[in-house]
Amino acid sequence: MLDEFLQIDLPAILVAVLASITCALLGSFLVLRKQALMGDALSHVVLPGIAVGFLLSGHINPLYMMGGALAACLVSVLLINMIKTWGKIEPGAAMGIVFTTMFALGIVLLETKIGSKVHLDAQHALYGALELTYWPEPGNLATLPHQIITLGALLILITIFIFLFFKELKITSFDPILATTMGFKTSHMNAALMTLVALTAVASFEAAGSIIVIAMFICPAATARMLCDDLKSQLYVAAMFGALSGLLGYILAALVPLWLGFEHSLSASGMIAVTAGFFQMIAMLFAPKYGALRN
Amino acid sequence: MPGPLSVKNLSVHYHLQDEPALSDVSYEAAPGHLTAIIGPNGAGKSTFLKAVMGLIPYTGEVKVFGQPLKDQKHKIAYMPQRSSVDWDFPISALDVAAMGLYGQIGFMRRVTKQHKTEALSYLDQVDMADYADRQIGQLSGGQQQRVFLARTLAQNADLYFMDEPLAGVDITTEKIIISILEKLKKDGKTILVVHHDLQSVGNFFDKALLLNQTKIAEGPAKKVLTPDNLAKAYKTPVLTDVA
Numbered sequence: 300m301l302d303e304f305l306q307i308d309l310p311a312i313l314v315a316v317l318a319s320i321t322c323a324l325l326g327s328f329l330v331l332r333k334q335a336l337m338g339d340a341l342s343h344v345v346l347p348g349i350a351v352g353f354l355l356s357g358h359i360n361p362l363y364m365m366g367g368a369l370a371a372c373l374v375s376v377l378l379i380n381m382i383k384t385w386g387k388i389e390p391g392a393a394m395g396i397v398f399t400t401m402f403a404l405g406i407v408l409l410e411t412k413i414g415s416k417v418h419l420d421a422q423h424a425l426y427g428a429l430e431l432t433y434w435p436e437p438g439n440l441a442t443l444p445h446q447i448i449t450l451g452a453l454l455i456l457i458t459i460f461i462f463l464f465f466k467e468l469k470i471t472s473f474d475p476i477l478a479t480t481m482g483f484k485t486s487h488m489n490a491a492l493m494t495l496v497a498l499t500a501v502a503s504f505e506a507a508g509s510i511i512v513i514a515m516f517i518c519p520a521a522t523a524r525m526l527c528d529d530l531k532s533q534l535y536v537a538a539m540f541g542a543l544s545g546l547l548g549y550i551l552a553a554l555v556p557l558w559l560g561f562e563h564s565l566s567a568s569g570m571i572a573v574t575a576g577f578f579q580m581i582a583m584l585f586a587p588k589y590g591a592l593r594n
Numbered sequence: 595m596p597g598p599l600s601v602k603n604l605s606v607h608y609h610l611q612d613e614p615a616l617s618d619v620s621y622e623a624a625p626g627h628l629t630a631i632i633g634p635n636g637a638g639k640s641t642f643l644k645a646v647m648g649l650i651p652y653t654g655e656v657k658v659f660g661q662p663l664k665d666q667k668h669k670i671a672y673m674p675q676r677s678s679v680d681w682d683f684p685i686s687a688l689d690v691a692a693m694g695l696y697g698q699i700g701f702m703r704r705v706t707k708q709h710k711t712e713a714l715s716y717l718d719q720v721d722m723a724d725y726a727d728r729q730i731g732q733l734s735g736g737q738q739q740r741v742f743l744a745r746t747l748a749q750n751a752d753l754y755f756m757d758e759p760l761a762g763v764d765i766t767t768e769k770i771i772i773s774i775l776e777k778l779k780k781d782g783k784t785i786l787v788v789h790h791d792l793q794s795v796g797n798f799f800d801k802a803l804l805l806n807q808t809k810i811a812e813g814p815a816k817k818v819l820t821p822d823n824l825a826k827a828y829k830t831p832v833l834t835d836v837a
Contacts, residue, residue, distance in 0.1 A: 331683060387610070463702060473693070476672070476674055476678060480672045482664075482667040483696070528686070528729040529684050529685060529689065529729070
């Protein structure tokens with residue numbers, strides 16, 4: 300029983316919690332910069348990049364996948380600018396065209412080129428494979444699932460980034476125009492942030508599917524928004540709700556149904572997203588200062 | 595010594611628009627004066643400020659104290675329109691005021707306690723020290739405008755650009771803003787203010803720049819505000835011809 304927990308549940312919980320915290324931290328900036336849908340968009344755009352990275356390396360190699368994903372992001376940015384200028388349409392519409400097309404291309408690549416060789420298909424892309432994370436010899440770090448290492452490294456990188464550039468992130472998020480007049484490179488800051496968002500989208504996506512990425516970029520940050528009056532506490536509270544959603548969502552999906560005597564557990568990614576949405580709803584209604592039903 | 599702001603043949607043409615927003619404006623700012631930039635809605639007043647600060651593409655030449663702006667960023671301060679930021683942002687009045695010091699603190703350096711004390715002194719100048727810890731969305735419009743002014747003061751510049759600082763503020767705030775503007779002028783600073791209310795231009799400002807796509811007039815406020823000039827700037831809309 301304990302072995303089973305250590306081999307199957309613990310690594311899955313670690314992946315879920317790490318992915319959720321990472322997304323929640325970056326998501327706070329996305330929400331405050333009114334770019335919340337960028338997380339959604341990038342998690343779609345990266346799919347063909349991941350597929351091509353996989354084709355090139357021949358197996359699931361995080362470095363190839365991330366390289367492919369970043370290349371896909373660059374291609375998308377170029378395409379969006381081209382369509383905006385030549386097609387004479389507004390940026391939102393140009394983004395919509397590119398993101399959906401890229402995602403569709405990714406699905407086609409997965410279905411035709413890869414699906415037969417490895418467990419990486421459209422289903423996997425949406426719901427992830429949280430339940431398949433497996434630690435063969437618990438305690439032996441050499442056999443620790445690579446998703447945990449990738450996400451852990453990314454979380455450390457992002458924490459350092461936020462710590463070093465806290466002031467720059469604050470001013471470019473709150474008042475990019477003032478930041479520019481002061482000589483801060485607003486576009487560089489934005490590019491760095493988007494790169495981290497893309498890397499996080501890939502790492503979380505590979506570990507837990509795009510549903511969790513989309514939910515975690517927005518829900519914990521939006522929940523914290525209802526509760527916090529300064530940027531630091533916004534980040535802590537968002538990270539906390541991310542972690543809580545990851546942990547609770549997994550327990551509700553994987554363990555509770557079995558305790559209740561059901562034969563099948565539920566989709567962990569789906570339940571984590573639902574849990575995050577539930578916290579958001581509660582905060583929206585009952586937050587002490589900003590809740591709709593406060594008094 | 596070169597003047598604080600020298601603009602030659604400045605033109606701005608926004609993407610996908612037929613008419614230029616500004617065309618061929620040349621202007622020398624009067625050093626140590628309080629200048630109002632006036633003109634009808636859509637005359638290009640904010641565009642003028644944005645172009646001069648390099649925020650939008652333009653043609654022509656802009657020099658700040660005799661040099662290109664990029665080498666003089668520490669000498670300018672900008673107070674944008676209040677509507678340009680999200681007042682629900684999780685940030686306190688003190689944090690906003692401290693942002694004025696970011697340019698001087700520099701890239702990747704941290705905001706220290708000393709900086710916060712300094713920021714507080716600027717909040718005090720606009721009578722907002724008591725609200726230092728308040729989230730900015732919890733302040734009235736006039737109070738928000740004063741926090742913005744404190745941030746602008748913290749930039750400790752020689753040339754100030756302010757976009758509609760007096761728009762829609764209460765009497766107390768108006769008095770505070772005007773007294774700060776006069777104090778800056780007394781300290782020898784050059785201040786350019788986009789202003790919407792023709793009635794009060796003469797009371798608050800000693801110089802004026804009248805724009806409508808191009809420069810209509812400039813000089814002492816009273817001389818700029820002649821019926822002739824105003825008729826030229828505020829010409830009757832074309833639609834009345836059709837009717």
